[in-house]
Amino acid sequence: MASLDxxxxxxxxxxxxxxxxxxxxxxxxxxLGNPSWxxxxxxxVRVHDYREGTPEEKTYYIELWDVGGSVGSASSxxxxxxxxYNFVNGIILVHDLTNKKSSQNLYPxxxxxxxxxxxPTGIIVSNGDYDREQFAENSVPLxxxxxxxxxxxxxxxNDVLTRTAFLSEDFNAEEINLVxxxxxxxxxxxxxxxxxxxxxx
Numbered sequence: 330m331a332s333l334d335x336x337x338x339x340x341x342x343x344x345x346x347x348x349x350x351x352x353x354x355x356x357x358x359x360x361l362g363n364p365s366w367x368x369x370x371x372x373x374v375r376v377h378d379y380r381e382g383t384p385e386e387k388t389y390y391i392e393l394w395d396v397g398g399s400v401g402s403a404s405s406x407x408x409x410x411x412x413x414y415n416f417v418n419g420i421i422l423v424h425d426l427t428n429k430k431s432s433q434n435l436y437p438x439x440x441x442x443x444x445x446x447x448x449p450t451g452i453i454v455s456n457g458d459y460d461r462e463q464f465a466e467n468s469v470p471l472x473x474x475x476x477x478x479x480x481x482x483x484x485x486x487n488d489v490l491t492r493t494a495f496l497s498e499d500f501n502a503e504e505i506n507l508v509x510x511x512x513x514x515x516x517x518x519x520x521x522x523x524x525x526x527x528x529x530x
Contacts, residue, residue, distance in 0.1 A: 335390050421471075
């Protein structure tokens with residue numbers, strides 16, 4: 330078998346936003362019934378055929394690096410996480426749409442990963458504005474994913490989407506808000522019979 334091109338994608342965001350569930354869904358094509366906290370980093374893989382069935386078809390070995398921890402961790406933890414940030418081909422920034430703080434914390438997460446600096450300074454100014462120019466030359470593609478959209482009451486969804494709309498512009502990233510609808514479960518949540526998930530853009 331021919332060697333596969335390796336693609337390393339970081340999955341970053343606060344604890345509890347759904348990073349592990351997202352990675353499991355992408356790699357295993359099933360909902361993670363009972364996720365646990367990620368300590369350090371968890372790596373899952375998916376083989377992806379890019380442009381399948383065309384002359385340009387190419388197979389990639391995609392590694393999704395689910396980095397655990399919180400942005401407010403001690404500097405020793407941040408410096409330990411820095412080893413995960415080398416040779417990155419892309420970053421998925423994950424935030425919980427029901428938790429405003431998780432959206433705000435995407436800024437320090439991205440800065441930590443892109444600068445590979447355990448304590449970035451001068452990036453977020455005193456009024457909380459993000460300096461978009463700081464990473465204008467950034468060549469690492471970013472994808473912004475909002476989770477738990479289905480947990481927002483329907484009458485509040487537009488307000489939440491309005492509040493988070495600026496994030497994709499700040500990061501110069503594509504934005505996806507994930508909706509997972511559980512159609513049928515057995516008593517054991519790990520035995521999902523059917524799942525429908527869609528993207529709200």
